[in-house]
């Protein structure tokens with residue numbers, strides 16, 4: 001039996017075992033995806049255990065994505081660029097790190113909304129970890145412009161400073177700036193990468209954009225996946241725009257990880273269905 005799993009600190013709500021184990025079963029691969037929760041001082045030892053012959057590798061989540069980056073033998077180009085990994089692949093005892101948050105995000109845009117990022121104008125709300133992955137992917141895909149709107153403007157400034165080149169494609173403003181309508185209305189893609197709209201948060205019923213701020217011929221992607229349809233996505237539907245649920249970002253980072261571990265095509269729809277069923281069972 002092959003072993004694979006997820007490294008993290010608080011994983012009781014992780015959906016990854018749910019959809020990864022379905023994928024292994026569907027592809028008839030004798031592997032078990034486990035949850036590996038431990039503290040920071042164990043990370044090095046845990047990474048080294050991945051070199052065992054029956055280990056496929058692991059996913060890595062918060063707060064270990066940056067630390068694990070420095071513990072593998074080799075890095076994929078995107079991972080090297082962003083400075084964080086969420087996937088480790090065991091190649092006969094040699095560990096290679098990847099960032100499928102970035103590749104999965106771009107793949108979800110292409111496969112779920114047939115959205116080709118080249119030359120497009122993007123508005124992204126938020127400047128945290130999720131925004132960072134989306135922005136790295138979009139810059140590599142040669143978008144025309146990216147406007148970052150964040151509550152804390154300085155955080156957005158720090159984020160774009162990490163891009164040595166391509167500075168000219170970025171603009172920054174506060175999410176409370178009135179100019180946001182003007183920008184949103186000429187965007188091809190709007191992404192919410194803030195926690196606004198997240199279930200059980202103080203902003204659960206809020207959307208940073210109203211229907212009249214969303215153009216009809218636009219794709220709106222909310223990285224928040226609980227609830228499946230957030231207040232922003234409801235507003236986008238009301239405006240007639242195309243939506244992508246945040247669950248797709250989670251599924252596609254897993255799809256890319258699965259394909260790196262196994263070399264087989266992941267059963268995307270089965271993984272999505274299983275994750276949805278799990279969600280519904282939680283009520």
Ligand code: ATR
Pocket residue numbers: 125126127128129130131150151152153155175193194195196203
């Ligand atoms: P993640 O890794 O999910 O991106 P994060 O790094 O904590 O999480 O980032 C959270 C994002 O949500 C940030 O852009 C944050 O804005 P600040 O940089 O100003 O903190 C944004 N955010 C969180 N709560 C918010 C709120 N109530 N209103 C607006 N933005 C909020």
